[in-house]
Every structure is written in structure tokens, then in C-alpha cells.
Amino acid sequence: MENKGGAGGNIGATSVANADGDGQIILLTTTGIHSISPSLYKTLPFDHIKDFKPIAPVVDAPNVILVRNTLPVKTLDELVRYAKDKPGALNLAVPGNGTSPHLAAELLKSIAKIDLTNVTYRGGAPAFSDLVSGQVDLLVDAVTTATPHINAGTVRALAVTSKTRSPLLPTVPATAETIPGYEMNVWWGLMAPSKTPGSIVDRLNCENAVAVSRSS
Template sequence: MTETPRPLSRRMALGLLAVPALGKGAGAQSGEWPNRPVRYINPYPPGGPTDTLSRLYCARMSEVSGQQFVVENRSGSGGNVGADAIAKSTPDGYTIGLGGVASHAIAPTLYRSLPFDPEKDFTLVSGLWQLPNLLAVHLDLPARTVPELIALVKANPGKYTFGSAGSGTTLHLAGELFKQLAKVDMVHVPYRGSAPAQLDLVAGRISMMFDNIPGTLSLARQGQVRPLAVTSLARSPVAPEIPAISEFLAGFDVVSWTCVCGPAGMPAPAIARLSALTKRVLAMPELIKAYEDLGASAWWTSMEDIASYRTAQKERLAPLIRASGAQVD
């Protein structure tokens, strides 16, 4: 889930339009999936990184399959509206969509009731991408490294604040995990999206924030905030000079991850071909580069691996969600 919509650049938009004309690809033969256009539901608004990454994937899938993969944005309720649309679609392989950490690992604990069952109502086919978050601080904060930040916050319990794009997001949960592992006390300030949080960070109204890497890294490179570390287990290829929090707090790992999924009961041949085509697309150097330009890493997995990963993520994040008090009805 990428959780912080950003405008689509003109260059990226033009790139998405420059998809080669579809011909009689390997998927166009009669009877083989797909033999007609495929609808891809993105549970987030158009124009943000999730939308851009999805359209890059669908453009390449259209090329290799010989059929159009059409993105349909169905946003609302933190991704639950789109997830429900995927779950309740006809399981014939012609409606698929974007799943991920928000709908499949966080929502089961965050929401006391959901219109879908994340474990039973979906076919998880493969991972798509992982996107790390970035911890950045206000320029006047007297901490230039993670150890210095931990020492500062420990010496002043309850004084410092961290912002996020909203309660229950991976950005919020990254802060909660930081508090837990570093054994520090700081105050969460939730915002409705990253943009207002970034403004307050630059102005010094909050001490620090956890954000998806593209936007805050841009602010850091403009000298408006100080980047301290990424929240993935390893450093990001987009900014290898920035350390990972795990280098100072063992086991720290909170990323935004996504998967391609469909409703439960999809035909086995369609699942197998969707997985194979996705693997082919995610290995394309031009797609890998386009993803890295947006701070993401292409991430193919088997069905078994994405299912076990989802379960592990749900179990790992549930205690953080409960401890944070972010649960909603």
C-alpha cells in the first residue's frame, strides 16, 4: 500500500502512455488466459505512487500477454473499498488487483469488522513491490544519527513528537516499533496524508516523521529536513548512503509491500499464467529501474511465499496496532 498519494510527473505520465501497440502475444491464443482484457483494481486514488507503480506493471503485462490490463481506481476506507471489490468479483481471472500490507496484514487487526475476510476471500498470486519508509527529523533537532536520536528522546520522555500519514499506517507503526525497540517515549501526531505532516516537519511543529521514501527523500536532498535512516531491513538502493534503522535496532523492519491478487476460487491455469507473466515482467530491467526511481523494489514471490509472508506480517504488526490504540470500529 502506498499510503501517501503524490502527483504523477509529466515525464512518467508520458512514459505510461508510450506502451507499444498490442499484437498477437503469447496470451492472445484462443482459450488461453488472458484472451480478453483484464481489469486491475487499485484500492487507492489516481496520481500517487501506488497508482504509478500499478500502471507501470499493467503496461508491461499488456505487452507480454497480448491483452490489455486496465487499471481501475476504487479508493476509500484506507483501501478497504477496493479490496472488497476484488474479493466480490467473479473468480474467472479477469478481475485482479492490488493487495498488500494495509488490506491484508493491518486491516484484520485495525478494524473490528471488515466487509471481506483477508484470509479466505482472496487468491494471493505474487508479491509486486516493497517500498521502505524514511525517518527524517527537523533540521534544528540536535541528532544526526539514530543512536543520537535515541539518546535525546530517552533523556526527554514525552517531549518529542513524530508525525505520520495516519493512524494504523505502516508509517505510524514504524514509529511504534521504534518506540518499542529503543525503549523511548515520544508522541504520535497523525495527519490526513503525508503532505501536511511534511509541512509541519519543515516548519518544526513536529520533531520527526516516518514517511514513504520518495517525498521525504526529495525534501532531504533539498536541505529542508535531515534523513536519519530507512525502515527496511537493508539499505535502499535509491539512497544507499542512508543507513537502515536495523543497523542500530536489531530486527527493525517495517515496509509498505504489495501483491497481485484476485478473488478466491480463481482457475488454476489463470493463476499459474498470471504468476509466470508477473515473474517475467518484474525481471525486466526497465521496470526494475522505473520502480527504483520511485523508491520501490520489484518483488516477485511464489503463491506459497506471499501467503506465508502475509500471515507473518499480520502476526508481527498486530501487537503494535493494539499497543498504539489505533483500532477503529
């Protein structure tokens, strides 16, 4: 596993798009790379359709709205009221413009009619680090990566962004319970460079299915 962060995942996607199609290098892609970036950027160093061959979907999961432990709010409703009482006072960590956490936060701001001050980071890791240390007030992050930190008590989860509660965080409310109509999930999938032979893509698909069945 090689983590090539930056530009909402586009740096890693570019390296895979240009890789040899021998099945040794594949991309764990997400909503941001293959759904958001093509609409956000005028030009990209890769074609999100022509430069890749889909292998398999991996998971579909919500984001989760997090706040620093010292922020005096314990529910999403309290966060909304706090933000309305102090417009622009809360700093929102954004792990890259156009990423799914960014757009999930913007959707929250739009529907709830609150004003948050965006602080943009070059990836999720530094954004999460500053949330834990209290340098920023809130962050929207993938539930899969945030759950260990929530369980450890280093951050406070207010709501998941799916329409209903997540089995990973059954005690955390869905955002729609407080803000009707709100929903934004994230998907992950495996992609191979477009030059990869179909026989290799089929083999990778089968191996992924075996791995998923063993973990379920």
C-alpha cells in the same frame, strides 16, 4: 492507477474485494492490509484470505525514519537522546493507526524507550506534507516513496528500518546500527478479487514477471 486511500488501505481493499473478477481491477496490497489489519480490527468489510487471489509479490523494502530539516538532530542516536531529554515534546506523524509506519515507530519507541506524541493523519500524503512544512517533527515512511524527497533535501533521513542498509539509500544507516535487534520491513504484492478465474490470475502473474524482468 486509482488511489483509494484511508483506513490503512482498507477502503481500497474493500472496493477490490467487491469488484468483478474480470482482471480489469486488481489491488496493490501491502503489509498493512493483509498482515496488520486482520489482527488489529475485530471486523473488516472483507476477508483478507477468502476475498482475494494472490497474483504475485512485487517488492520487499524497509521504511525510513525521517525528521524535519529544522530539527536539531542529524543521526538516530541524536534523535533518541533528544527525545529522552524532552519526553513527549516531539510530534510523530502517524499515517493511519495500525499501518506499518505506525507500528515501526511504536517498535522504535518501545526498544529505545522514548516518548513521542502521536499525531494521526488520514494517509501518508498529508502526514508527509506537514513534515516538510515543519508542522510535525518526524515520520516513518516507505523508503520507496520517501527517497525522492530525501534526495531533494526537503526532509532528513536518519535510518532505514531493515536489518542492513538499503541499496536505495546506501548512505543512510540501518536502525540496527544504533538500536541492535531492530528490524521491520514492508512488502507489497498484487491481489485479484476471489471471483477472478484462475486463467486470468495466471496471465496477470506472467505479465507481472515480464514487467519485473524488463525493469531489473
